[in-house]
Amino acid sequence: MAPISVTINGARRTFDGDPTMPLLWYLRDELALTGTKYGCGISQCGACTVHVNGAPVRACQRRMQSLADATVTTIEGLHPTGAHPLQVAWREIDVPQCGFCQSGQIMQAATLLSRNASPTDADIDTAMNGHICRCGTYPRIRAAIKAAAEATR
The missing domain is CATH 1.10.150.120 ([2Fe-2S]-binding domain)
Structure with a gap:
């Protein structure tokens, strides 16, 4: 599979790992954006909610392969100084x-x-x-x- 290009908190990123990796693990383990939390892992608790193209999604279930050219905003990207x-x-x-x-x-x-x-x-x-x-x-x-x-x- 070709690398996946995704914008996260305003920065363009290229992902070339396992396309079935959940967005949550990419954010936390590869980008060190640890504000998004792992809660239940089955999309039921909401702890991992981020915005993808402006809509709330559960990052534990969203696979990287579904994010080509998407824009992702995490809690770290909601406001640069936490002043939202x-x-x-x-x-x-x-x-x-x-x-x-x-x-x-x-x-x-x-x-x-x-x-x-x-x-x-x-x-x-x-x-x-x-x-x-x-x-x-x-x-x-x-x-x-x-x-x-x-x-x-």
Whole structure:
């Protein structure tokens, strides 16, 4: 198979390894972008959520062979200094407890806010469904999403 060209956080990369490798392992093991976490490995928890061509995807299940000419954004690429409104709100509201799921939560929430600038509780619950926080910080996650929405209006 020919090398796969993919843009990750604004940098063009060429991948010539096993085309069935999950994007998650390429990010973490080869590029040292460790903000994206391995959770369940079966696309159920959301810890590995990144954006591919602007849409949230689970990196544990997305194979490199499906990423030719794609644009991938990880938590490290959401904002160069961590000043995205969601990242700021997450810190100000002190959302993380263990923090393990938080990058996936933020990436999913970023998609929500890009599509809906004033989400209701129901909108947030629907968009965030399937993102598991073992610590149960859901009320703080919702509050941070609302704060980020308010900050961007």
